[in-house]
Amino acid sequence: MPENVQPGFAADGRGTVLWAETLAVPSAPTAAEIADATPLTYGLTADGFMHDTTIATITTGRYTLAQALELDGTVTDTVEVRWVYNRVTPTDVETTLGTPGTDGYLIHSLGYPNGHTFVAGDVLNAVIPVTTSIPRDVPPAQNSEAVKIQKLNVRGQVHREVEVAAGA
Numbered sequence: 001m002p003e004n005v006q007p008g009f010a011a012d013g014r015g016t017v018l019w020a021e022t023l024a025v026p027s028a029p030t031a032a033e034i035a036d037a038t039p040l041t042y043g044l045t046a047d048g049f050m051h052d053t054t055i056a057t058i059t060t061g062r063y064t065l066a067q068a069l070e071l072d073g074t075v076t077d078t079v080e081v082r083w084v085y086n087r088v089t090p091t092d093v094e095t096t097l098g099t100p101g102t103d104g105y106l107i108h109s110l111g112y113p114n115g116h117t118f119v120a121g122d123v124l125n126a127v128i129p130v131t132t133s134i135p136r137d138v139p140p141a142q143n144s145e146a147v148k149i150q151k152l153n154v155r156g157q158v159h160r161e162v163e164v165a166a167g168a
Contacts, residue, residue, distance in 0.1 A: 013114050017041045017049050017081075018107040019096050026105060026127050026156070028165040034118045037107055040081075041114055043093035045147055048082035051108065051126060053158075077158045078151075079106065079128060082138065085146040094135075097150060102132040106152065120166035129156035 018037035023029045056073030083093035090098070106128040112118070130152035138147040 009111060011110065014112060015041065015049075015110045016108070016112065016114055016116065017044060020105045020107060021103075023105050023127065025165070026129060027159045027162060029105075029107065029124070029127060029162065030165045030167045031118050031120055031122075032167070034107060034164060038092060038096050039115075040083075040093045040096065043083050043091040045082040045084060045145075049108065050078075050080045050082075051106075051128065052078050054078075075158075077128065077154045079130060079154060080149060080151050082147055082149045085137075085148045087146075094148070097132050097152070098135055098148075100132055100134045103130070103155065104132075105129050118164050120164055122164045124162040124164065125160070127159040127162050128152075128154060129158070131155050 017040045018034065019040055020029070020033055020037040023033055054076045056076070058071040058073045060069050060071065061067075062069065081093065081097065083097070084091050085094065096102075106126070107124055108126045108128070109116075109118075109122075109124045112122065116122075118124075133151040133153055135148040135150040138149050140146060
């Protein structure tokens with residue numbers, strides 16, 4: 001029997017990056033905590049949210065087994081953001097993330113329209129505890145916006161596919 005084509009969704013306008021200063025339970029943030037978070041999405045450039053996960057491989061073997069075995073090793077998450085820089089009227093991203101050493105949580109979601117009001121049961125792609133690092137200038141180019149790039153240091157366990165909890 002032929003396989004059916006699995007439908008996807010257009011990513012345009014269907015992603016959100018938020019900043020929360022605190023979360024009582026990062027593995028289960030509440031709808032109220034998310035509602036209080038600062039939206040960063042449209043202060044980021046089109047390629048401005050870069051969350052990468054690498055998993056080291058442990059290779060092992062067994063006595064006389066001719067096949068190497070693999071296990072997951074250390075998980076490393078890295079996050080960088082590129083944001084629109086405006087010296088005259090700083091963006092929300094700049095005023096929120098621009099000071100090095102600031103602790104908080106990035107909340108990333110795909111599949112909901114930007115501006116979606118999150119409710120219990122919605123699923124977030126990731127909740128990432130970070131500390132801001134030093135923003136760096138992106139060299140300007142003709143016919144481009146001024147942009148900064150900034151590494152955000154992961155400072156705790158990254159929670160993936162997180163369900164929004166009920167409660168305040």
